[in-house]
Amino acid sequence: MARRNTPADLSAAIIGLIGTRGPQSRADLARALDVSAAAVTNLTRQLLADGVLTSVGTSSSGGGRPATLLDIRQGRRRALGVKVTPNHLFMAEVDLTGDPAQAVSVDLDTRAPDALDVIAETIADYAAPNSDLLLGVGMAVPGTVDGGVVTSPGMGWQRVDVARLVRQRVGLPVVIDNNVNALAIAGQLYGRPGLGPDSLLITIGFGIGAAIVSRGQLFRGAFGGAGEFGHIWVDPHGEPCACGLSGCLETLVSDDALARRAQETGAIPDGGSKDDLNEAARAGEQRALEVFATAGFHLGAAVSSLVHVLDPGEVHVSGEGVDVWEFWEPSFMKALRAHLPAHRRDLRVTVDDWAEDAWAHGAASLVFASPFSSSRNNTVDEVRDLLRTPQQ
Secondary structure, three states: OOOOOOOOOHHHHHHHHHHHHOOEEHHHHHHHHOOOHHHHHHHHHHHHHOOOEEEEEEOOOOOOOOOEEEEEOOOOOEEEEEEEOOOEEEEEEEEOOOOEOOOEEEEOOOOOOOHHHHHHHHHHHHHHHHHHHEEEEEEEEOOEEEOOEEEEHHHOEEEEOHHHHHHHHHOOOEEEEEHHHHHHHHHHHHOOOOOOOOEEEEEOOOOOEEEEEEOOEEEOOOOOOOOOHHHOEOOOOOOEOOOOOEOEOHHHHOHHHHHHHHHHHOOOOOOOOHHHHHHHHHOOOHHHHHHHHHHHHHHHHHHHHHHHHHOOOEEEEEOHHHHHHHHHHHHHHHHHHHOOOHHHOOOEEEEOOOOOOHHHHHHHHHHHOHHHOOOOOHHHHHHHHHHHOOOO
16 A cells, blocks of 8 residues: 555554554555655554554564564554435444444435434434544545535535534544545555556446546545536436536436336336336346446446546446446446447456445545545544554
């Protein structure tokens, strides 16, 4: 996990790396953080004296002197990962190693007048029993995040300072980002999914999103809005989108769009859901299969445009919608290849398995990534201070 920019607080980065990757030798730490072995030795000496780290044996040797392995001395710290959608909160405590506890889903309406208060109080109540173990709260939201301020048409939010409100109620650092960016950060920390240094992560499901990794860095754009892939214009005669525009990709390939199309074609009954469409396709219903084939074509053609602009080394597809990827794949791959020049048609496309707790894991990773940041702000500094403090 080599960094192009040295973390502003190297001691916190050392603890974070051991926490996310397991016991490490000093040489391993120096290589991964791209710093001198002397710097690591000096800092780990102090962390051992402070009781933050402990020696846990030695690594296997290729003939030289075995290297001492360092680990976190006491129980591993956690973060509370929160995924916010227009109709529910999805929360789980996640261990620093990336293992989530049992997740909890809470229904809500983000457009309700008291929605922000309900969100803050719900998170505060959930965090309270283990607040002394938590490094902070990571929040993943659909929309644009600029300095903790969220704009999300799908949730009815326009420049809402959610991070500040939740911070006031919970009393812990709050790190907030776009939900697909959060997945990409988790991929960089834990290798799940294994994003390369120049990668494109596409998610399909309730919404359509993208995260852009360039030269090992997540690209957010000037105002935090990079990756709003679902709102590119693809249909000049398209339907209105929740974002206020018309003809967006989401109006063709999101879960709601697919269910609506399936009802129109008679693939599922009126009032049927995306789950009903999935079942119809699994049963071999031809009209249901055609809905997915059309969606796969639109998605593949749209992704090809991103490939032309960004020139990624690989494309990953994830999100709730990949549970029936076999119905998308033939037309997706055909459209993608057909719209790429010959020398890019061997572009690697990886479909990453989706687990129910993936969003919460991604959200928690926003907190765990703080020690590796080259920037300084109050939230990042708070996480670093908590990480350096031995647990009682």
